Amino acid sequence: MNMFWQIRREFAAFFYSPVAYVVIGAGALLNSVMFYLIILFLSQSGPAPGAPMEMLFSWVLFWLVVLILTPLITMRSFAEEKHSGTLETLITAPISETRIVLAKYLSCLAFYTIMWVPTLLYPIILMRYASIDVGPVLSGYVGTFGIGVMLTAVGILCSVATRNQIVAALVTFAVMMALFLGGLFRWVDGLAAQSFFEYIDLMGHMEDFAKGIVDTRRLVYYGSVAVLAIFASVQMLSSRRWNG
Amino acid sequence: MxxxxxxxxxxxxxxxxxxxxxxxxxxxxxxxxxxxxxxxxxxxxxxxxxxxxxxxxxxxxxxxxxxxxxxxxxxxxxxxxxxxxxxxxxxxxxxxxxxxxxxxxxxxxxxxxxxxxxxxxxxxxxxxxxxxxxxxxxxxxxxxxxxxxxxxxxxxxxxxxxxxxxxxxxxxxxxxxxxxxxxxxxxxxxxxxxxxxxxxxxxxxxxxxxxxxKPAELRTRLNQKSAAIDVEVIDPKNVAQKVFEALDGVKEVQVKDAPGAFRIVQASPADDPNSTPSAVTDIREAIFDAAVAGGLKLIAMQMHTQSLEEIFVEIITQESETSAATTVDSTNVSAATEEAPAETQNREASK
Missing domain, CATH: 3.40.50.300 (P-loop containing nucleotide triphosphate hydrolases)
Incomplete structure (x- = not known):
């Protein structure tokens, strides 16, 4: 009850700040441009390179949306409360640190999910003009959500670590880029840990999800990173008590 | 609890x-x-x-x-x-x-x-x-x-x-x-x-x-020694310092920067080993009478209040000088009580 109450407030708090509208607006705009381009490409003569929704989820532009907008969602969560001092009132309320972190995390994840809601229009539009394969579309959304589960947790951790929102956003972006680029090492031949890099290759993951392949190993990966980041956030928030 | x-x-x-x-x-x-x-x-x-x-x-x-x-x-x-x-x-x-x-x-x-x-x-x-x-x-x-x-x-x-x-x-x-x-x-x-x-x-x-x-105990502790009064006079004959120094119970008259401004420091009961610790007597009335008698025009008079920080500075120096200090050096704290709002405002202003 308490927890849900806090999530509600955290979620509502997004909409008191212009960042929320910018994120949702930018997300909708970028995705629309992407969708429009896809339709244009597919209207050209010659063999189609793939299904429209598959392309939506696996293109480079998809990563632009994820990697740029996710830090903006998570940056204020703790940094702002630290900066304004309200974290002290939050900490001294009779709730545990775990609960505080989880509430902020879940509200960020909810916001991330909402950011993708406008794209639901695309399959609806497509369905009017052609038959679409629902399976890959759903798995594409599963992958998008899974990546959000991981990356918003990383963002929360970065926000706990600083009292400056801009720093939080930049560090989040850097860590995400590292996670993202790390996967690209799989294409370098002769590396010892090539299979490891293949395992964490986010771009490859999304290509599979977009094709309709739901590989649970990937979901486990996202979940593990998220749990680790959330655990670290709780520890870091608790350690605040020792370091002031 | x-x-x-x-x-x-x-x-x-x-x-x-x-x-x-x-x-x-x-x-x-x-x-x-x-x-x-x-x-x-x-x-x-x-x-x-x-x-x-x-x-x-x-x-x-x-x-x-x-x-x-x-x-x-x-x-x-x-x-x-x-x-x-x-x-x-x-x-x-x-x-x-x-x-x-x-x-x-x-x-x-x-x-x-x-x-x-x-x-x-x-x-x-x-x-x-x-x-x-x-x-x-x-x-x-x-x-x-x-x-x-x-x-x-x-x-x-x-x-x-x-x-x-x-x-x-x-x-x-x-x-x-x-x-x-x-x-x-x-x-x-x-x-x-x-x-x-x-x-x-x-x-x-x-x-x-x-x-x-208890606050009362604390107050007597802080209130034993001496008090000071700031005065401003119109003093054409330049006799003010002597007039005030001649007053009963005055230890020292300090000349302040502004013309005609003095700080009158009272002798404290604690200086006299025979007296019991108590608050100093209010000599403002005596100051007024002496000023009139000496041909001075008294235009301002105020108890000098000491901020707690100042008192603390004194407590701390006192404590380090005489490790087993029994008396606390301080000027009139009761004045601060009377002028609580004004004092608080000063603090705000000085922040």
Whole structure:
């Protein structure tokens, strides 16, 4: 009850700040441009390179949306409360640190999910003009959500670590880029840990999800990173008590 | 109710609180007194589980702050130092959110909010955005939040800072009233404030407990030695210094920068080993008469009040000079009591 109450407030708090509208607006705009381009490409003569929704989820532009907008969602969560001092009132309320972190995390994840809601229009539009394969579309959304589960947790951790929102956003972006680029090492031949890099290759993951392949190993990966980041956030928030 | 044993708290290189022990009973109003940076806020932060102690034990209402922070937090209402609030929320929204967070049951929530709103006189601003409120109203919003869950213990860190004299009086009245049914700890660097409100005072300086006791005891301790009076005269014949020096009970007349301005320092009873410790006599009337007799026109006269920081500086130097100090060097503190609002304003201005 308490927890849900806090999530509600955290979620509502997004909409008191212009960042929320910018994120949702930018997300909708970028995705629309992407969708429009896809339709244009597919209207050209010659063999189609793939299904429209598959392309939506696996293109480079998809990563632009994820990697740029996710830090903006998570940056204020703790940094702002630290900066304004309200974290002290939050900490001294009779709730545990775990609960505080989880509430902020879940509200960020909810916001991330909402950011993708406008794209639901695309399959609806497509369905009017052609038959679409629902399976890959759903798995594409599963992958998008899974990546959000991981990356918003990383963002929360970065926000706990600083009292400056801009720093939080930049560090989040850097860590995400590292996670993202790390996967690209799989294409370098002769590396010892090539299979490891293949395992964490986010771009490859999304290509599979977009094709309709739901590989649970990937979901486990996202979940593990998220749990680790959330655990670290709780520890870091608790350690605040020792370091002031 | 509250038991602090050998509390120590150090940050990276500095020791904020060094071996403080005290106890607070039920329905006591305790004043935490000390200059800025003495460790008041740090101690309160440890009590409210916002910071953890480096060593020592703190138990509140029978619960240890380290082992059961949530249990401790649920019996405490806390007003942090700078009253952090969410500026984008309205007063009522904020209180509603905090009530939910503090686990006030849904059916009591509306009544609890009404109660604190009327108690802190927030009716007229309850639908306004916190960011646009004056400092006084924000302070009261913070106080309302602290009272929301009807806590047994109220911890207020500098509750009257930034308020105007009327608001200060209101808040003090409110605190006194609240102290009838719960335990209150408040911190302050303003002696008259602590005197007016608290049943017991704990003085700390540089992280150490310097003394504790009832305000009256403290006052006599601080009030033994001497007092000073600032005067301004129109003095065409340039005789003022001699006239005042001739007065009974005057130890020294200091010439101040402005023309015709003097500080008359009274001899203190403590200088005379035979006298019992007591407050110095008021010689203002004698000064007036002497000025008239000497052909001076007296245009201003004021008791010189010493800020607590100054008193502390003296306490500390005194303590280091004579390690087993029995008397406390200080000038007239009772004057500060009489002029509480004015003194508070000066402090605000000097900040």
């Amino acid at each position: 509250i038991k602090v044993e050998h509390l120590r708290k150090s940050y990276a290189a500095t020791i904020a609180v060094d071996d403080i022990s005290f106890e607070v009973g039920e329905h006591e109003i305790i004043g935490f007194l000390g200059p800025n940076g003495a460790g008041k806020s740090t101690t309160l932060k440890v009590l409210t589980c916002s910071h953890a102690a480096s060593s020592g034990r703190v138990s509140i209402d029978g619960k240890d702050v380290f082992e059961d922070p949530e249990g401790v937090k649920s019996v405490i209402g806390y007003l942090p130092e700078n009253v952090p609030l969410y500026p984008e929320l309205r007063v009522r929204e904020y209180l509603t959110y905090r009530a939910g967070l503090k686990g006030v049951p849904k059916k009591n929530r509306a009544t609890a909010i009404e109660k604190v709103i009327s108690r802190c006189h927030l009716e007229s601003v309850q639908d306004r955005i916190i960011g646009q409120l004056s400092k006084g109203y924000r302070q009261r919003t913070g106080l309302a939040d602290a009272l929301l869950a009807d806590p047994k213990i109220l911890i207020l860190d500098e509750p009257t800072v930034g308020l105007d004299p009327n608001q200060i009086r209101d808040v003090r009245e409110l605190i006194k009233e609240l102290g009838k049914e719960r335990t209150v700890i408040l911190s302050s660097h303003i002696l008259p404030e602590v005197e007016a409100v608290c049943s017991r005072v704990i003085i700390i300086n540089k992280g150490r407990l310097v003394g504790q006791g």
